[in-house]
Amino acid sequence: MKQEIFTFPLWDAFQENTECPLCHIMERAEESYISGLFRDMVNDVNFHRSLEHMSFCSTHFQQLLNYRDKFGLALIVDKILLHEMSKLRKFRRIMEVPYLPSKYHALNIIRKIFNRHTNQYDIDESPCFLCIHSKDAMHSYAASIIQLWACNSKFQSLYENCKGFCFKHFYLLIGEAQRLLSGPQLKKFCQATFSLQENNLKRLNDELNWFIKKFNYYYVDSPWHTSRDSLKRCIFKIKGGSINQE
Numbered sequence: 001m002k003q004e005i006f007t008f009p010l011w012d013a014f015q016e017n018t019e020c021p022l023c024h025i026m027e028r029a030e031e032s033y034i035s036g037l038f039r040d041m042v043n044d045v046n047f048h049r050s051l052e053h054m055s056f057c058s059t060h061f062q063q064l065l066n067y068r069d070k071f072g073l074a075l076i077v078d079k080i081l082l083h084e085m086s087k088l089r090k091f092r093r094i095m096e097v098p099y100l101p102s103k104y105h106a107l108n109i110i111r112k113i114f115n116r117h118t119n120q121y122d123i124d125e126s127p128c129f130l131c132i133h134s135k136d137a138m139h140s141y142a143a144s145i146i147q148l149w150a151c152n153s154k155f156q157s158l159y160e161n162c163k164g165f166c167f168k169h170f171y172l173l174i175g176e177a178q179r180l181l182s183g184p185q186l187k188k189f190c191q192a193t194f195s196l197q198e199n200n201l202k203r204l205n206d207e208l209n210w211f212i213k214k215f216n217y218y219y220v221d222s223p224w225h226t227s228r229d230s231l232k233r234c235i236f237k238i239k240g241g242s243i244n245q246e
């Protein structure tokens with residue numbers, strides 16, 4: 001039963017007319033995780049503690065800001081600011097240690113602390129709570145898609161008739177398949193997924209070429225067919241995730 005509930009979003013996403021069903025699943029999963037975060041975690045002590053060393057990337061902060069619960073977000077931001085202020089107080093205490101032999105030693109300590117923090121922010125913008133959760137969820141969903149494909153012929157035909165995947169999720173599925181499948185089943189999955197991706201990239205490229213042709217006065221009165229939004233869908237295919245397909 002638990003398995004059926006978990007696979008329900010997979011069936012749903014593969015019936016959608018989308019350039020990447022996995023992006024569709026992740027979008028829904030993130031929405032429900034964010035509403036759960038506001039509902040259950042805003043007052044959770046362990047979540048507050050995790051904000052000492054974690055925060056949110058700009059994309060996820062924007063998503064949180066778009067959510068209706070401004071009160072919950074204000075409580076989260078308050079915790080992040082309080083942790084940062086307490087960190088600054090600690091730095092200040094170190095800087096003001098009276099027994100440092102000379103100002104040069106104090107400067108060295110400050111430089112060391114700030115270099116470490118600047119590097120941390122440069123490399124990973126401080127770990128994002130939602131990016132970490134989404135990455136784990138994305139791997140679980142990719143694994144479930146492959147397992148469902150392997151044991152359910154109805155899903156197999158649904159899978160093989162979808163519009164392929166964004167670049168990131170295509171490579172993720174191929175990578176996960178190496179871990180979960182073997183022998184003829186692995187070969188069949190890879191062949192099906194590669195054909196699916198190639199055929200759909202060709203289909204998108206044809207649509208984009210028609211879109212390009214429409215800029216030529218010779219084609220100005222010709223119909224758009226399906227190409228009117230093809231540029232957006234091509235960029236979504238390349239980047240997935242936050243690119244809006246609408």
Ligand SMILES: [Zn+2]
Nearest residue numbers: 020023166240
């Ligand atoms: Zn995707």
Ligand SMILES: [Zn+2]
Nearest residue numbers: 057060128131
């Ligand atoms: Zn993030």
